[in-house]
Amino acid sequence: GYREDEGLYLESDADEQLLIYLPFTQVVKLHSIVVKGPEEEGPKTVKLFSNREHMGFSNVNDFPPSDTAVLTPDNLKGKPVVLKFVKFQNVRSLTIFIEDNQSDSEVTKVNKIALFGTTVETTDMKGLKKIEDNH
């Protein structure tokens, strides 16, 4: 469907850097990530920050990333990048900072971002039974 459409992409605005913030609705563990993009303007250096809200371009260099990935053209075609699992055990939100692109052009383009992982053991609300009154 449209998710695989090459014509649809995310493009950077003022310069070649991109900052994407993904909050999750529950706590997850991340295993790997896929970033697809065009060969020329696709991302190269990608830094991942877990559990950091409200990051801006100004404070992006203020703390070390949870993991860094340098993408190859293979990755851009869909080959997953395996992450340091230990760093992503308890992720509520993920910030993806794309620092530069393959051809050092003014604009970076991203077609697709896919995250692979599992959920953390949490309370299953459906399993809770209502306690009878008069207890």
Add this chain to the structure above:
Amino acid sequence: MVLEATLICIDNSEWMRNGDYAPSRFQAQTEAANLICGAKTQLNPENTVGVMTMAGKGVRVLVTPTSDLGKILACMHGLEIGGELNLAAGIQVAQLALKHRQNKKQQQRIIVFVGSPIKHEKKVLEMIGRKLKKNSVALDIVNFGEDDEGNTEKLEALLAAVNNNDSSHLVHVPPGPNALSDVLLSTPIFTGDGEGGSGFAAAAAAAAASGASGYEFGVDPNLDPELALALRVSMEEERARQEAAAKRAAEEAAKKEKQGEQQSSSQDVTMTDQDSVPASEADDKKKTTKHDEGLLQEAIAMSSTPSYPSGRDTNMSEVAEDDPELALALQLSMQDGTKDAPSHSDMSQLLADQAFVSSILASLPGVDPEDPSVKDVLTSMQNQSEPQEKKDEDKVSKEEEEKK
């Protein structure tokens, strides 16, 4: 009610000695900067404003963003003029100062005054603009003084690079009789992208145009109908009281020599009103001003003809000084009340009335009743106003009914 941290960048280069903006470019700038500080803090009490200079010995931050108006106004004094404008460094330092603001929740805004040639290339400015956009900093540019194309082009490129959803603006202020601050009042810089800032702007505009323009009591009936109503009611009570007092005092007032001055001064009031029309924006304001013009014509007509109803209160100098509008409305209401009274010509009343008119006009700043050109216009107006008198009276009394 946007929460904002603003940094105002003042151009204090040598070019500011120029007097093409009265009294000098630098003074006009500081006045405008003061107005901006007031407006921003009024919009939201948690807003902060800072001030820095871009020329002189070098780029310098005078006040870091604070909500303390006193500190800001104090630092504007004793600023030295000199050196050359360094726009690029100025904006970058401003961005840095905003980055380290105390309340990270505030939106960042830079207001730059540019009144001298920019020595940087367009490309440099565009890059700076893009950096500002990336860090979501809005930029307002006030371009005054320099009319050359180079500056305008560069500033437009800068604005295009920064602008994100129309949050940034570029305002050109040509040299002229209007003060820099007055022109700025009507721009989006003050009206805050069409939000609540217009209340402050409206009040300031009314004050700036000597209270003759704007809403009837300086309060917008749309923004605050209860207040406007309360003001109107108390005004009418005051009028009634003063009418009685004035009638007693009317017998004593009689100054023959002021006759000519009265007539020329009345014309001045009309002209001042017409000048203040451009300052006001909303349609309501324009309607009120036209109403005033009608009243004024009425007043002039009444003062120029010998036959008009008696019982008019004449010596209202104290009231007139406070509010020429009030005085005129007073006149009108009395004319309404005594329409049925026998019209007899009373010289003392006529002159006293003119004394009253002249006292209004004496209180208006910048009005010179002795000016010959003013007198000429007035006499020509008089010739027109007499046949119109009847028409005006009906029109004015009808408007009075509608107002009530």
